[in-house]
Amino acid sequence: xxxxxxxxxxxxxxxxxSAIDYIRNAAAHGxxxxxxxxxxxxxxxxxxxxxxxASNSRYPLEGYRExxxxxxxxxxxxxxxxxxxxxxxTIAGMSFGSLSANVKEALGRAATEVxxxxxxxxxxMTQEERQSSKTLVYQxxxxxxxxxxxxxRKADAIEVVIGQGAKPGGxxxxxxxxxxxxxxGMRTLPEGIDQRSACRHPDWTGPDDxxxxxxxxxxxxxxxxxxxxxxxxxRTFNDVKLAVHSGADVVVVDGMQGxxxxxxxxxxxxxxxxxxxxxxxxxxxxxxxDMKGKVxxxxxxxxxxxxDVAKALAMGADAVSIGQGVxxxxxxxxxxxxQNGEHHDASADYAALGTCAGxxxxxxxxxxxxxxxxxxxxxxxxxTPEVGAxxxxxxxxxxxxxxxxIARACGKQNVHHLEREDLVALTIEAAAMAGLPLAGxxxxxxx
Amino acid sequence: xxxxxxDLEQTPVREINHFIHKDADIGDKIAITNAGGAHSIxxxxxxxxxxxxxxxxxxxxGGMNKDAEITISGSAGTGVGENMMSGKIHVKGFASNGAGxxxxxxxxxxxxxxxxxxxxxxxGGDIVVGGSVGSFSGFxxxxxxxxxxxxxxxxxxxxxxxxxxxxxxxxxxxxxxxxFEPMTDDDxxxxxxxxxxxxxxxxxxxxxxxxxxxxxxSLYHWNSDANQEY
Numbered sequence: 065x066x067x068x069x070x071x072x073x074x075x076x077x078x079x080x081x082s083a084i085d086y087i088r089n090a091a092a093h094g095x096x097x098x099x100x101x102x103x104x105x106x107x108x109x110x111x112x113x114x115x116x117x118a119s120n121s122r123y124p125l126e127g128y129r130e131x132x133x134x135x136x137x138x139x140x141x142x143x144x145x146x147x148x149x150x151x152x153x154t155i156a157g158m159s160f161g162s163l164s165a166n167v168k169e170a171l172g173r174a175a176t177e178v179x180x181x182x183x184x185x186x187x188x189m190t191q192e193e194r195q196s197s198k199t200l201v202y203q204x205x206x207x208x209x210x211x212x213x214x215x216x217r218k219a220d221a222i223e224v225v226i227g228q229g230a231k232p233g234g235x236x237x238x239x240x241x242x243x244x245x246x247x248x249g250m251r252t253l254p255e256g257i258d259q260r261s262a263c264r265h266p267d268w269t270g271p272d273d274x275x276x277x278x279x280x281x282x283x284x285x286x287x288x289x290x291x292x293x294x295x296x297x298x299r300t301f302n303d304v305k306l307a308v309h310s311g312a313d314v315v316v317v318d319g320m321q322g323x324x325x326x327x328x329x330x331x332x333x334x335x336x337x338x339x340x341x342x343x344x345x346x347x348x349x350x351x352x353x354d355m356k357g358k359v360x361x362x363x364x365x366x367x368x369x370x371x372d373v374a375k376a377l378a379m380g381a382d383a384v385s386i387g388q389g390v391x392x393x394x395x396x397x398x399x400x401x402x403q404n405g406e407h408h409d410a411s412a413d414y415a416a417l418g419t420c421a422g423x424x425x426x427x428x429x430x431x432x433x434x435x436x437x438x439x440x441x442x443x444x445x446x447x448t449p450e451v452g453a454x455x456x457x458x459x460x461x462x463x464x465x466x467x468x469x470i471a472r473a474c475g476k477q478n479v480h481h482l483e484r485e486d487l488v489a490l491t492i493e494a495a496a497m498a499g500l501p502l503a504g505x506x507x508x509x510x511x
Numbered sequence: 512x513x514x515x516x517x518d519l520e521q522t523p524v525r526e527i528n529h530f531i532h533k534d535a536d537i538g539d540k541i542a543i544t545n546a547g548g549a550h551s552i553x554x555x556x557x558x559x560x561x562x563x564x565x566x567x568x569x570x571x572x573g574g575m576n577k578d579a580e581i582t583i584s585g586s587a588g589t590g591v592g593e594n595m596m597s598g599k600i601h602v603k604g605f606a607s608n609g610a611g612x613x614x615x616x617x618x619x620x621x622x623x624x625x626x627x628x629x630x631x632x633x634x635g636g637d638i639v640v641g642g643s644v645g646s647f648s649g650f651x652x653x654x655x656x657x658x659x660x661x662x663x664x665x666x667x668x669x670x671x672x673x674x675x676x677x678x679x680x681x682x683x684x685x686x687x688x689x690x691f692e693p694m695t696d697d698d699x700x701x702x703x704x705x706x707x708x709x710x711x712x713x714x715x716x717x718x719x720x721x722x723x724x725x726x727x728x729s730l731y732h733w734n735s736d737a738n739q740e741y
Contacts, residue, residue, distance in 0.1 A: 284555030
């Protein structure tokens with residue numbers, strides 16, 4: 065029997081408490097909300113897919129004994145020195161500025177220990193992350209903050225960023241409280257200003273130009289380094305094809321669940337498409353060009369678990385990239401932080417931001433209660449590189465173990481052998497977006 | 512120190528750039544003939560070299576230059592001297608879009624006109640243009656100086672940070688947050704110095720004819736009452 069609702073307390077679907085709260089805030093401040101993290105709305109996702117494990121028609125591998133390779137090679141198309149990783153799980157580009165130097169170092173340490181790559185972000189490369197990261201991807205962003213040929217040559221790969229899932233079509237924002245003297249110096253900007261990043265590159269305007277730009281980057285680095293092109297997921301089929309035509313070795317597709325340090329909420333929640341839909345379109349584009357396996361595909365945006373990784377690979381990705389999950393492994397949204405050998409309650413600091421652990425998205429304020437998304441000298445001490453690296457290493461190892469567990473259950477000796485045929489969808493929406501049959505049927509909506 | 516000549520009709524850009532990066536010694540003089548609009552000529556130089564490009568260069572000539580002195584006898588395509596760190600690039604003809612984009616240092620001299628977005632995202636480099644510049648020149652320029660001896664099209668200096676633009680001719684319109692400011696003795700000295708560094712062709716210009724354009728800094732911090740009308 066349906067739950068009884070008093071007509072005097074019936075909540076409107078159109079004007080529910082969230083909508084009322086939004087309107088009241090807009091009326092009070094005359095300014096849209098800027099926040100961190102990615103889309104919070106419920107979206108069709110990898111959770112809506114399940115694997116068809118081995119049974120009578122497939123032969124499984126022994127889960128705890130038989131080997132299952134996770135080796136991943138990226139950038140085999142043109143680069144003299146492709147990237148060789150131990151696992152297909154990489155760390156997404158996040159800037160020093162949005163993150164503290166301690167965090168950047170922690171990312172590098174953990175990635176190096178598990179054999180994967182880290183990525184710089186807007187604002188350039190820090191010494192800490194280069195020293196701690198065995199494999200470092202250097203982003204070439206529209207702002208070109210801190211971008212220079214010396215760091216370009218120090219990098220192991222180059223990622224030309226056209227957009228990101230949280231804000232495809234938009235530039236970055238680093239509010240003044242995070243533009244510390246060091247951040248300002250690296251970006252050639254006055255300290256403490258609200259820093260805007262351009263949404264378009266300064267020296268090229270379309271895919272034909274991009275092809276020439278990529279050639280220039282190859283020339284400067286003597287054709288040694290793989291060049292990635294990263295796009296926020298929108299018109300993914302066309303964007304991936306154009307990236308390939310422009311000469312990318314690797315295409316990175318970031319879905320709308322992908323995070324940000326500071327962007328308008330209306331942007332985060334209403335521009336872009338879910339990662340699940342983007343993967344299908346990206347793979348279709350590579351197949352259409354007969355470039356599957358020649359140009360590698362990295363998928364990001366809302367990847368949390370080893371099952372998510374396995375599903376992305378089964379749909380056709382060569383690797384995944386994780387940002388938000390990585391920060392949560394470091395302690396983001398934790399109730400406590402660990403400092404000087406003991407845990408400390410962070411609830412008062414969350415309360416000062418008007419939130420609490422588990423709900424915080426106040427990366428833009430620079431007042432991160434657990435010392436991750438901050439440039440504050442006191443707060444950043446709440447996350448040391450050693451402790452952060454230990455937790456992140458554990459997280460990445462866990463994901464990799466889950467990934468191989470699933471791959472073995474599907475009878476694969478190599479995680480890259482997972483395939484679409486191993487998957488079915490639990491909802492009609494997911495089946496349509498992913499182009500997979502609804503579980504228990506042969507029906508793929510729209511096919 | 513030695514001299515070497517490459518003919519781009521005989522030798523591909525890759526081979527020339529490889530020589531510049533790996534084999535050339537500090538002080539070497541390198542002549543590149545029959546440029547023919549090839550892209551990425553002499554990009555990624557990282558030592559004191561004297562490079563003369565005979566003819567027209569395509570996109571990104573001298574891109575990310577460090578220390579080298581590069582002369583282009585003809586015109587240059589998009590992004591000449593982009594992200595230059597130091598050294599000097601002299602274009603004797605015209606330059607296309609995005610000339611000197613994001614340059615952190617060094618001096619870019621263009622005898623003729625420059626296209627759209629000249630000096631966009633400038634980060635400390637200096638640019639001297641003998642002719643006029645296209646729309647959105649100096650867009651979001653953060654540091655460095657631009658001397659424009661001709662006119663400027665729409666939206667000059669839009670969203671400027673700390674870079675300073677000196678304009679001799681007329682401007683069709685200033686961009687958001689850009690404003691004219693009085694010239695000081697220091698400004699006249701800067702213009703005189705940059706014109707001098709630009710070479711003989713620029714001695715005819717009188718620093719007293721230039722006007723100063725800088726940021727009014729009203730966009731440095733968010734202002735919800737601005738109604739997005741800057």
